[in-house]
Amino acid sequence: MSDECIHGFEPGMCATCFPKPVPEAPIVTAVQPRPRGTATRGRAAPTVKRVAGSASVADIGEQRVYHLTHVSNLPGILTAGTIVAGLEPVVDISPAGARAERDSVQIPGLADAKLADFVPFFLSPNALMWQSIRSGTAHPRVSRDILNSDAADFVLLVSTVRQLIDSAKVFAVTDGAAEAERTRFGVNKVDAEAMLRRLRSDANPDALLEAELFVQGSLPLESVSLIGVAHDKARAVVRQILVEADAEAKVAVYPPWFAAE
Secondary structure (H helix, E strand, O other): OOOOOOOOOOOOOOOOOOOOOOOOOOOEEEEOOOOOOOOOOOOOOOOEEEEOOOOOOOOHHHOEEEEEEEHHHHHHHHHHOEEEOOOOOOOOOOOHHHHHHHHOOEOOOOOOOEHHHEEEEEOOOOOHHHHHHHHOOOOOOOOHHHHOOOHHHEEEEEEEHHHHHHOOOOEEEEOOOOOOOOOOEEOOHHHHHHHHHHHHHOOOOOHHHHOEEEEEOEEEHHHOOEEEEOOHHHHHHHHHHHHHOOOOOOEEEOHHHHOOO
16 A cells, blocks of 8 residues: 555546646536436536546446445444445435435336335446535435535445446446436446446536446445545544444545535
8 A cells, every 4th residue: 555645546546646637728618417307307406517528438347436425324334344225324315205206216127126226326426416415505315414514524435337247236327317207227237338338428518427327235345446535534534434343445535526516
């Protein structure tokens, strides 16, 4: 670990310590999220700024996925050694009604499988729901109490599609919020990867920000690449939780993931 940067990343992997060259004449657009059915109709969401073409990826296996949770839920996850679908959290991000509506969604193509049986992941550290929490903006899947929280009170458990494939886990990809009427699912490995490719090449810059990935049952901590935190104080808190749980994980400080847009 001695060759990591101060933020916990391996050499060359930290955008702060090893910034990428600024592209010539970047095209910056300000967009609003497209409506995705009744579940999100009429709700305000933060403006998103993106650089055109920044979502391209050569290998879908390297696509990162992000599980958001409150730091108070981390001890239970570490003790179990896995992120478990439907586990009762110490701090719940979503209101009970929204969670019940969402968990009742049937996964197409999988007999008797409901969303409650799957662990949710964002496909971007700037997912719209997470941006809402960071900026204190109302969102149908975020409790009012959570909007008063500090973004540093949360952690992002990061994995990759390749790690999901290697773990032989069943996973599904959606092109929007899973509970929305028009959302499409890619369920088996071939369809899920095809959905990811379409999302990465979508002309709509919000595509990845609304999309989700779901892992059936649970995801072992061995498949988690790192735990992302907001600053050094948050990293110290997480490392102490790791010690108390007798667990090991890379903890990386990456402020852009936690900054209000």
